[in-house]
Amino acid sequence: xxxxxxxxxxxxxxxxxxxxxxxxxxxxxxxxxxxxxxxxxxxxxxxxxxxxxxxxxxxxxxxxxxxxxxxxxxxxxxxxxxxxxxxxxxxxxxxxxxxxxxxxxxxxxxxxxxxxxxxxxxxxxxxxxxxxxxxxxxxxxxxxxxxxxxxxxxxxxxxxxxxxxxxxxxxxxxxxxxxxxxxxxxxxxxxxxxxxxxxxxxxxxxxxxxxxxxxxxxxxxxxxxxx
Amino acid sequence: xxxxxxxxxxxxxxxxxxxxxxxxxxxxxxxxxxxxxxxxxxxxxxxxxxxxxxxxxxxxxxxxxxxxxxxxxxxxxxxxxxxxxxxxxxxxxxxxxxxxxxxxxxxxxxxxxxxxxxxxxxxxxxxxxxxxxxxxxxxxxxxxxxxxxxxxxxxxxxxxxxxxxxxxxxxxxxxxxxxxxxxxx
Numbered sequence: 001x002x003x004x005x006x007x008x009x010x011x012x013x014x015x016x017x018x019x020x021x022x023x024x025x026x027x028x029x030x031x032x033x034x035x036x037x038x039x040x041x042x043x044x045x046x047x048x049x050x051x052x053x054x055x056x057x058x059x060x061x062x063x064x065x066x067x068x069x070x071x072x073x074x075x076x077x078x079x080x081x082x083x084x085x086x087x088x089x090x091x092x093x094x095x096x097x098x099x100x101x102x103x104x105x106x107x108x109x110x111x112x113x114x115x116x117x118x119x120x121x122x123x124x125x126x127x128x129x130x131x132x133x134x135x136x137x138x139x140x141x142x143x144x145x146x147x148x149x150x151x152x153x154x155x156x157x158x159x160x161x162x163x164x165x166x167x168x169x170x171x172x173x174x175x176x177x178x179x180x181x182x183x184x185x186x187x188x189x190x191x192x193x194x195x196x197x198x199x200x201x202x203x204x205x206x207x208x209x210x211x212x213x214x215x216x217x218x219x220x221x222x223x224x225x226x227x
Numbered sequence: 228x229x230x231x232x233x234x235x236x237x238x239x240x241x242x243x244x245x246x247x248x249x250x251x252x253x254x255x256x257x258x259x260x261x262x263x264x265x266x267x268x269x270x271x272x273x274x275x276x277x278x279x280x281x282x283x284x285x286x287x288x289x290x291x292x293x294x295x296x297x298x299x300x301x302x303x304x305x306x307x308x309x310x311x312x313x314x315x316x317x318x319x320x321x322x323x324x325x326x327x328x329x330x331x332x333x334x335x336x337x338x339x340x341x342x343x344x345x346x347x348x349x350x351x352x353x354x355x356x357x358x359x360x361x362x363x364x365x366x367x368x369x370x371x372x373x374x375x376x377x378x379x380x381x382x383x384x385x386x387x388x389x390x391x392x393x394x395x396x397x398x399x400x401x402x403x404x405x406x407x408x409x410x411x412x
Binding site: 021032 | 354362
């Protein structure tokens with residue numbers, strides 16, 4: 001394949017073409033200068049937030065150690081069939097933001113475990129929906145609601161999650177997940193918000209990821225109760 | 228780049244993106260008014276080199292943010308990368324060979340990339356228009372930063388694609404080189 005024929009005049013680079021190239025380098029240099037100058041007084045160090053020591057006792061922190069006992073749930077498959085349905089959930093032993101212990105166990109009442117990330121706009125939208133649903137009497141007797149603050153990232157919006165959950169008026173107990181999001185991984189969470197409804201027998205009845213309207217939430221819980 | 232803060236780099240690439248976006252808007256405006264043709268004639272000899280420079284800087288920026296700043300690219304970011312990265316190589320070869328026929332291949336690629344960037348930017352502001360869920364590691368609806376309150380990575384990519392489209396659709400004044408290479412082969 002021959003290269004295109006180019007007129008002789010176009011082969012020569014006149015002075016203004018060189019000036020254009022120098023101008024481009026100059027524009028980039030000016031942009032870099034402005035960027036450096038305008039940010040020179042800013043603190044570019046990003047705090048990774050407070051992390052509680054990884055032991056059995058804890059203190060106030062945005063992430064807390066979590067101990068997982070039992071078989072972790074698989075992540076939802078692309079086929080749409082959730083293989084976690086019917087599986088026993090692992091026990092999550094952890095802490096609230098203030099360091100008081102909280103466990104999410106297969107035993108006791110049926111429970112809806114809600115995994116939330118402070119930076120996720122869908123979680124931000126979902127908390128008021130949950131409140132409305134609860135205020136309208138949507139929560140059936142014998143169903144506990146427990147939140148899990150996970151995927152904490154100090155670089156993202158609405159940090160710290162402890163203040164975010166208060167600001168969003170989260171009305172139920174909340175477990176603070178670990179830095180490595182052990183609780184979310186143990187429940188096979190791949191997106192936020194994730195709802196996992198666990199029956200009184202300790203097995204998964206329904207698992208759903210994504211923002212839900214009040215009617216969808218109601219339907220999800222009814223489906224879980226009927227299962 | 229070593230020694231510059233992340234914030235300075237975000238601002239640097241944001242300024243370059245705004246320049247690229249400004250260039251695209253200026254070129255569209257110049258086509259609409261007769262007086263603008265002089266401006267277009269001034270840019271015309273550089274169109275391939277400029278388009279390559281924009282693609283190359285966009286690729287360098289995207290690699291800096293993912294590899295150095297550890298901003299994990301989301302699914303839509305990857306689609307935009309698929310459109311932008313080949314342009315950095317193809318436009319370099321085309322600029323060196325002064326081969327305007329590249330626009331037949333590069334413009335569709337840039338249009339697809341630009342459309343994805345536009346959608347990505349929209350769902351960053353209106354997450355409800357997206358999938359309704361945040362991916363655990365790299366959610367498409369959550370930008371890593373917004374310089375000047377509105378310049379996110381998706382916006383930067385959109386500016387880059389728009390400028391590349393504007394430059395490549397400018398074409399040569401006399402048709403020299405336009406499509407000749409593939410006719411002669």
